Amino acid sequence: MNIAVIGAGAVGLFLAASFKRPGQDVVLVTKRAEQAALLADRGIGVTGKIKAEKNVQTQVGIGTKRFDLIVCAVKSYDVASIVAIGQSLAHDETRWLFVQNGMGHLKEIADLTGKVAVGVLEYGLFKEGDTVVEVRGLGSLKIAPFKRMTEQDITVIGDAADGQVLHIQTFPDHNPILEEKLIANACINPLTAITGERNGAFIKQQGYMAAMKSVFDEAVAVLGRNNDEALWHYVVAVCKKTANNESSMLVDYQQGRKLELDAILGYLIHLGEKKQIDTPRLLLLYQLLNRGETK
Numbered sequence: 001m002n003i004a005v006i007g008a009g010a011v012g013l014f015l016a017a018s019f020k021r022p023g024q025d026v027v028l029v030t031k032r033a034e035q036a037a038l039l040a041d042r043g044i045g046v047t048g049k050i051k052a053e054k055n056v057q058t059q060v061g062i063g064t065k066r067f068d069l070i071v072c073a074v075k076s077y078d079v080a081s082i083v084a085i086g087q088s089l090a091h092d093e094t095r096w097l098f099v100q101n102g103m104g105h106l107k108e109i110a111d112l113t114g115k116v117a118v119g120v121l122e123y124g125l126f127k128e129g130d131t132v133v134e135v136r137g138l139g140s141l142k143i144a145p146f147k148r149m150t151e152q153d154i155t156v157i158g159d160a161a162d163g164q165v166l167h168i169q170t171f172p173d174h175n176p177i178l179e180e181k182l183i184a185n186a187c188i189n190p191l192t193a194i195t196g197e198r199n200g201a202f203i204k205q206q207g208y209m210a211a212m213k214s215v216f217d218e219a220v221a222v223l224g225r226n227n228d229e230a231l232w233h234y235v236v237a238v239c240k241k242t243a244n245n246e247s248s249m250l251v252d253y254q255q256g257r258k259l260e261l262d263a264i265l266g267y268l269i270h271l272g273e274k275k276q277i278d279t280p281r282l283l284l285l286y287q288l289l290n291r292g293e294t295k
């Protein structure tokens with residue numbers, strides 16, 4: 001099987017290393033030529049809680065080669081541009097896997113004509129320069145079919161990863177796993193970005209925990225999952241497993257990069273509007289973090 005991973009950020013580096021196994025070709029598609037050259041020279045280094053060194057091929061932008069599996073690891077706001085040009089990487093039986101946080105990207109990937117799966121990544125990953133990713137929190141990659149994917153296609157993706165690096169769990173339905181992760185990201189990412197704290201602070205300090213719970217209550221009301229104790233335990237468990245991680249939104253905020261506000265908070269606020277459910281806390285977080293890049 002030949003595999004393309006699009007986007008060489010924290011997640012793309014980790015997943016490219018995860019799918020690189022003997023007899024399996026992995027091409028990591030970067031945006032910048034300098035990064036492609038460095039990766040070709042040094043390979044990918046995985047450090048922290050998982051250690052691996054893998055050599056993969058690199059490619060700058062979309063080329064002419066077609067792949068059996070395409071893993072899209074760009075931010076949710078870049079998914080539309082990949083969908084627009086990505087078809088040239090695919091053949092009729094290509095399987096796509098999208099691993100973005102939030103649920104904002106689902107409307108974009110609905111336009112793809114191929115077989116599409118979605119995944120949620122519960123690892124805490126931190127990009128240390130162009131070729132190294134530090135694993136700061138362990139979890140799973142949960143994957144499920146989104147469209148035209150059979151159970152067997154999902155199994156093929158699950159079996160393709162190097163089990164020493166990546167733990168994959170497969171699910172029959174994408175909605176529950178994406179909703180759970182959406183809630184976790186709505187609770188963790190904006191508050192960590194505002195406070196500058198690592199994820200673990202929100203289970204160690206009572207005041208932070210109360211703030212997170214109040215965001216949780218609003219978010220679950222929008223999804224119609226009030227009184228879902230198991231979901232609150234899930235959010236706490238993600239904080240615990242990734243306690244030492246700076247959330248992807250905190251990292252982006254500190255680096256002045258665009259935030260995934262629309263995919264996470266915006267998605268819930270919009271759904272709340274449709275259902276006539278007030279979301280004052282989600283709106284406040286959105287406004288505090290919006291530096292003018294999002295409407």
Ligand SMILES: NC(=O)C1=CN([C@@H]2O[C@H](COP(=O)(O)OP(=O)(O)OC[C@H]3O[C@@H](n4cnc5c(N)ncnc54)[C@H](OP(=O)(O)O)[C@@H]3O)[C@@H](O)[C@H]2O)C=CC1
Pocket residue numbers: 006007008009010011012029030031032061073074075076078081082099100101121122123124125126127247248260
């Ligand atoms: N980091 C984490 O711990 C976790 C992240 N996630 C989610 O995973 C997704 C990816 O996150 P993360 O890896 O942290 O984000 P990063 O910003 O680190 O990586 C995204 C990468 O995509 C690249 N890119 C953008 N457009 C293109 C393009 N057209 N062609 C090729 N490459 C492109 C960017 O390049 P450049 O930098 O050159 O612009 C960047 O390297 C997000 O939705 C995030 O929320 C989920 C769980 C954990």
Ligand SMILES: CC(C)(CO)C(=O)C(=O)O
Pocket residue numbers: 101121122123124125184185188189199238242245246247248249
């Ligand atoms: C799992 C978690 C919360 C890890 O920090 C994440 O999804 C992120 O940072 O975006």
